[in-house]
Amino acid sequence: MIAVLRRDLALALRSGGGFGLGLAFFFVVVVLTPFAVGPDQGKLQIVAVGILWIGALLAALLTLDRVFALDWEDGTLEQLALSGLPLESVVMAKAAVHWITTGAVLTVLAPALGVLLNLAPGGYWPLGLSLLLGTPALSLIGTFGAALTVGIKRGGLLLSLLVLPLYVPTLILGAEAARRGAAGLAYETPLILLAALSLGAIAALPFAGAAALKVTLR
Amino acid sequence: MSIWEYANPRAFMGWTGKALPLIWGLGIGLTVLGLVWGYFFTGDDFRMGSTVKIIYLHVPSALMAINGYFLMFVASLIWLIRRHHVSALVAKAAAPIGLTMTLIALATGAIWGQPMWGTWWVWDPRLTSFLILCLFYMGYIALWESVSDQDLAADLTSILAMVGSVFAVLSRYAVQFWNQGLHQGTSVPVVTGERSVDDIYFIPLAVSMAGFFFLFLALTLVRARAEVRARRLGVLIRREQMA
Numbered sequence: 001m002i003a004v005l006r007r008d009l010a011l012a013l014r015s016g017g018g019f020g021l022g023l024a025f026f027f028v029v030v031v032l033t034p035f036a037v038g039p040d041q042g043k044l045q046i047v048a049v050g051i052l053w054i055g056a057l058l059a060a061l062l063t064l065d066r067v068f069a070l071d072w073e074d075g076t077l078e079q080l081a082l083s084g085l086p087l088e089s090v091v092m093a094k095a096a097v098h099w100i101t102t103g104a105v106l107t108v109l110a111p112a113l114g115v116l117l118n119l120a121p122g123g124y125w126p127l128g129l130s131l132l133l134g135t136p137a138l139s140l141i142g143t144f145g146a147a148l149t150v151g152i153k154r155g156g157l158l159l160s161l162l163v164l165p166l167y168v169p170t171l172i173l174g175a176e177a178a179r180r181g182a183a184g185l186a187y188e189t190p191l192i193l194l195a196a197l198s199l200g201a202i203a204a205l206p207f208a209g210a211a212a213l214k215v216t217l218r
Numbered sequence: 219m220s221i222w223e224y225a226n227p228r229a230f231m232g233w234t235g236k237a238l239p240l241i242w243g244l245g246i247g248l249t250v251l252g253l254v255w256g257y258f259f260t261g262d263d264f265r266m267g268s269t270v271k272i273i274y275l276h277v278p279s280a281l282m283a284i285n286g287y288f289l290m291f292v293a294s295l296i297w298l299i300r301r302h303h304v305s306a307l308v309a310k311a312a313a314p315i316g317l318t319m320t321l322i323a324l325a326t327g328a329i330w331g332q333p334m335w336g337t338w339w340v341w342d343p344r345l346t347s348f349l350i351l352c353l354f355y356m357g358y359i360a361l362w363e364s365v366s367d368q369d370l371a372a373d374l375t376s377i378l379a380m381v382g383s384v385f386a387v388l389s390r391y392a393v394q395f396w397n398q399g400l401h402q403g404t405s406v407p408v409v410t411g412e413r414s415v416d417d418i419y420f421i422p423l424a425v426s427m428a429g430f431f432f433l434f435l436a437l438t439l440v441r442a443r444a445e446v447r448a449r450r451l452g453v454l455i456r457r458e459q460m461a
Contacts, residue, residue, distance in 0.1 A: 144381065148374055152364050161360055162378065165353040166385045169392035176396060190395070197388070208381050215373040 001089040004080065008097040022059040022102045023109065029055040030113040041118045048117035049127060049182050053175040056106045056131060057167055060138045063102055064163065065156045067094050067146040068213075077150070081217050087210035095136075095143040095206070103135025119182060126181020126191070133195045134174035140201040140209075141166045147209035151216040170197055225302040227446050234439045241439065245432030252278075252426025260418055272330045274423060278430035280323040283351060286316025286434065290358070291383045294376035303449075304442065306372035309379065310362055311441035315434060317355035324348055343393045350389050354382050368449070 033051045037043055071077040080090050110131050111124045119127065145163035149155035177190035223229055256274035293309035296302060327345065328338045339345065361378055365371035 141385075148361070148378060151370075155364070158357075158360055158364055161353075162357040165350055165357060165389070166382070168350055169385065169388040172389075172392040172396045193392075193395075204384075205381070208377055212374060212377050215370060215377070218370075 001085060001093050004085070004090060004093040005096055008094065009100065012097060012101045022063040023105055025062050026055045026059040026106055026109065027113065029058065030116055033117065044118045045120055045182075048114060048119040049123060049178040050175055051117060052110050052114060052119075052127060053131075053171060053178065056103075056110060056135065057138060057171055059106060060098075060102050060135065060142055061160060061163060061167075063098065064142040064146050065149075065159055067098055067143055068150040069146075072150050077213070078217060081213070087213050088206040091143055091147060091206040091209035091213065092202075094146075095140045095209075098143060099136055099139035103131070103139050107131040107135060120184075122184050123178065123182030126187045127178040129191060130174045130177040130181075130187075130194060133191060133198055134170050137170045137194075137198040137201045138167065140198075140205045141170070144205045144209040144212070147212040147216075150213065170194070173197060222300070222302065225304045227304055230304045231443060231446060234443055238436060238439055238443075241432050241436045245429055245434075245436045247429070248425055249429030249433055252422050252424075252429050256419075256422035256426060260422060269330055269333055270419070272326050273419070274426045276323055276326040276330065277423060278427045279319045279326065280348070281427055282430050282434045283316055283319040283323050283348070285431075286312050286319060287351065287354070287383070287386065289438075290316065290379050294379035297372055298376045298380070303372075304446070306376070307445040307449075308438060308442045309375070310372070311445055312434075312438045313355055313359050313362070315437050315441070317352065317359065319430075319434070320348060320352045320355060324352065343390075343396075346393045346396075347390045350393070351386065354386055358382065 030051060033047070034044060037047060068077060071080070081087060107128055111119075111128050114124060114127060142163055145159050145166070148162060149159045152158060173190045173194040177187045177194060180187040180190065224233060253274055257271055260271070289312050290309045293305045293312070297306040297309065324345075327348075331340070332338050358375055358378060361375050362371050365374060
């Protein structure tokens, strides 16, 4: 499992494209927002949290179809299935790599970009925390969606359609925690629920993803 | 004889063929009765005027939209556990009907909301949950359509239905957490046994709900029968090509 993780991480870092794509997308979304909303600082402050969360979510979504696609095309996925390593572990490793290359980096990047959107001073910690606790759920749900659509030609659009409704609770709780934090309110409750969601996803979704892979590989 | 015998495709075609006229009759009869009763033989509401009458379409369609999803969940579960093909086909057949019911509920709600709340749409928990339900139906149907191997599609959509149901419930509570509602409470509080709607309105509403239930059942069975026939046809064509 560690080997799969290291291999995928090395591939993601060295092949270019996939790794930077999500981050560049996130960056561009945030930079373009003021042009669309207007340069008014007060207005930007209101939408800052929402834009940062939507940007992170879309950036995670953008890189999902790569999670299994390349391994599926060149047969690596079948080899992995035959290797004796449980498919659940493969799904977990893939989700972990996806999180490290998108979620973790987005979490670090988001507060910096918050400056551009005039995020309220109290909002940086809640934003960072909510992204840190919320993005694992995004990666796992996305990996499940990718496992479901791996055998389908041009599954990218379908993947978005399947995954977006599943993202709703994560987005609501994450953005709510960050928004409450930015407004100076107590934000523990949504944050705890968000952490519960992520832990639940970590516990359950690798099994669902592996079940989907088994069906496709049959 | 166990209950599973009815799920044998041949037995399924047999008993549904006999039961369908009755179910159709009940569905159409009760729906027409409920709607005509509700529209022409009940008075206008004191505050809402005649717009109250949209309840006879809105509540039954919303009821069947949710129960349709529940039916999909149960049918998918039976497919995953017992691998009855008819079960997978029923889940497939129910999805577009459930989606239609969801759209009817959303549309009638918007038409009622415009004069009553002064807006076509608000981000109220119930409305939002229904919009998300609509997305779930669309994703489910799209997954069925995009996989050509029927058994593979049945497996994948069943897994989606399992995970989707969990997230649908999660979304419902997350949405309540996110925004407080404008939508009134339930018209039919089953748990408490009380009535929030007067009997004059409630009886035609109950008739209409029963009518929608049988309509949904009839439509699902017709679609499932069509699927069974399509499969048989596919087998015949393949056999022809082999010979």
